[in-house]
Amino acid sequence: MEVEEIVEGILLGNKRALARGITYVENDFPEGKEVMKRIYKHTGRAHVVGITGFPGVGKSTTVSKLTQEFRKRGKKVGIVAVDPGSPFTGGALLGDRLRMDGLDTNRQLWLDPGVFFRSMSSRGKAGGLAAKTGDVVRLMDAFGFDVIMVETVGAGQSEVDIIEVADTAIVVLMPEMGDDIQINKAGILEIGDIYVVNKADLGGAEKTEKWLKAMLMMDQEAVEILSKTTHADEAAVESGEIFARMKKGKGWIPPVIKTIADRGEGIEELANAIEEHKRFMEESGLLKERRARRLSRELFDLIMDEIKERLATDESLGFREMVDRVINNEIDPHTAVEQILKVLIKENGV
């Protein structure tokens, strides 16, 4: 398919065009870059929901049930599900799609015109996403989905790339995955806008929930509000009403929601929380801020990639010679960088 055909197709809601566009972008074809350039002005409307958590906690099942819930609410849903690619062979077993409900519900997600699902290999990249996940989200955005869900690989403690694409980040946990020290460790447990304790029918769910809430309360602003809480307010703490009060002071305290995703329990509440967070982000101006920060980082990364690419391919820039001069001790690395930058800037007529 030609670039023109793909861009037009995506804007007209043609799934085949979207699928092929994703392939071009994912494989770094020159056509992919061209497609991205042309669709950019049509992006920014979708709400991007990230779902992360350790392997096996129920991310894909949660995504499937959330998709059903959002469809009930009349939203069109795009899904990008990332699974790990092998650092050894480059191969991958992408097993998120199969959790999408098929025959066992009357809602045929696989054939639903308002749903598009794409599996992606991380292709050896750490962080929980593939290098091109952000671009795939943009293609789906241009296509016209209201909600785009991005499911990370089964994440490790420090895999937090999801915040580079998500407007609302959901961290899914399950009972008995460690004690309150685990929950207070830095990394993935710092990034949630919403926390989910899935498989809540297993023993220990209340404990996990309590630890999560305690962790979320150990936030400086939250502690200040709590310190003003009198004994009379203990009932409010117990009932969770205190969270509502903390929210007023702080803006957003991530809710902790218990779910049994395979039975659909707690999913409605989770969808409500996502919509509430979306409203909060929009009304507070934080959505704009978050996206702006992200774009500035993205632009920075793209510039770096481009410079690297040029240095590696354009011999007239003299990168190789400069490396040799450093090796031979004729010049120090810092001066070498200054000289290369001078050439680069001049080359481009700045």
Next chain:
Amino acid sequence: MEKKIRVLVAKVGLDGHDRGAKVVARFLRDAGFEVIYTGLHRTPQEVAMAAVQEDVDVVGISLHSGAHMALVPKVINYIREYGGDPDEIVILVGGIIPEDEFDDLKAMGVDGVFIPGTPISEIIDFIKEMVPKKKEQARKKKAVA
């Protein structure tokens, strides 16, 4: 960058035997392919729609139910109906398939049939050879048309 080969491994219809499909999926992973497994009991429509959305180069359909002559052509037709091009996708069938029906399946657009006992390397080599070949054929066909 060379395009990664993407393979959809599918189970269609009322057939609960997926040990073979899972083993094949696993070995194709180790061959460096990106493999998407559909899970059990998919309809031909679902498999075809997945093939289009995932933009796969290969669709491998596993059947142990005896319904291959009915279901396989449906998958191929629905791929076309959903805007995909079965001419540029390598269509494989695996499982319990009587040998005297191999030719009938191929006449329906199936590129290769692999029954139990096939060395996995045979499937891998076949995919590596056929993916570029079918794409080239499809390109030529389109150029003529």
